[in-house]
Amino acid sequence: MVIRNIIFDLGRVLIDWRPYEYMVKEFGSEVAIFLWKNVFDTVEWNLMDKGEITEEQLWNMFKEKFPEYKEYIEKMSLKVPELLTPISENVELLMPLKRMGYQLYVLSNFSRGNFNYVYKKFEFFKIFDGMIISGFVKQIKPEVEIYQTLIFNFNLNPFESLFIDDKEENIKTAKFFGFNVIHLPDHSLLKERLENILGKKINYTHNEFTELIYE
Numbered sequence: 001m002v003i004r005n006i007i008f009d010l011g012r013v014l015i016d017w018r019p020y021e022y023m024v025k026e027f028g029s030e031v032a033i034f035l036w037k038n039v040f041d042t043v044e045w046n047l048m049d050k051g052e053i054t055e056e057q058l059w060n061m062f063k064e065k066f067p068e069y070k071e072y073i074e075k076m077s078l079k080v081p082e083l084l085t086p087i088s089e090n091v092e093l094l095m096p097l098k099r100m101g102y103q104l105y106v107l108s109n110f111s112r113g114n115f116n117y118v119y120k121k122f123e124f125f126k127i128f129d130g131m132i133i134s135g136f137v138k139q140i141k142p143e144v145e146i147y148q149t150l151i152f153n154f155n156l157n158p159f160e161s162l163f164i165d166d167k168e169e170n171i172k173t174a175k176f177f178g179f180n181v182i183h184l185p186d187h188s189l190l191k192e193r194l195e196n197i198l199g200k201k202i203n204y205t206h207n208e209f210t211e212l213i214y215e
Helices: 019-027 029-040 043-049 055-065 067-083 094-099 112-121 123-127 144-154 168-177 187-198 206-213
Strands: 005-008 103-108 130-133 161-165 180-183
Touching: 019 029, 019 067, 029 043, 029 067, 043 055, 055 067, 055 112, 067 112, 094 103, 094 123, 103 144, 130 144, 144 168, 161 168, 161 187, 168 180, 180 187
Parallel strands: 005 103, 005 161, 103 130, 161 180
Antiparallel strands: none
């Protein structure tokens, strides 16, 4: 097996995404559980990620649907972009992997507005050779169409490609296409898992990461 391409998910792999923990701290567990079940873990949220509704439409929809939680929903509508921050120990791996000769790609479920926010804020996105973002192509993982778009747009051979994601259902579809995979429910294990499957050490410097992360 020769790996030539590495495809990264963003949320919980390269970008921190823990709104539930934030809501517990700020609003208490009762409100956090309600908002997680009825706002974040919903069909409507997936529609936003798929680009079928905007962030503004989503938040307005839930403020009308749950007026008793309007204050909390309004606060989260403003806070969500700020919660999207790089997982530094994983982003640090990108430039060394690039120097080692790997082509790097992104395949991620991400709404247009939130992706535009992080793309403009963090320099490391410029390292990638290509990106497929659900909100722009109006396709979403784990549906097969978005994987087909990735393969076709960048002329990828799945058997020469490594796909990394935190969700089992997304890994399952990648396996269907023949991708080598890393299922990563624990983001802290990325370097170890990569070195095991690539059979190589990944060396980097923290200074290099600091220069890349911010504009």
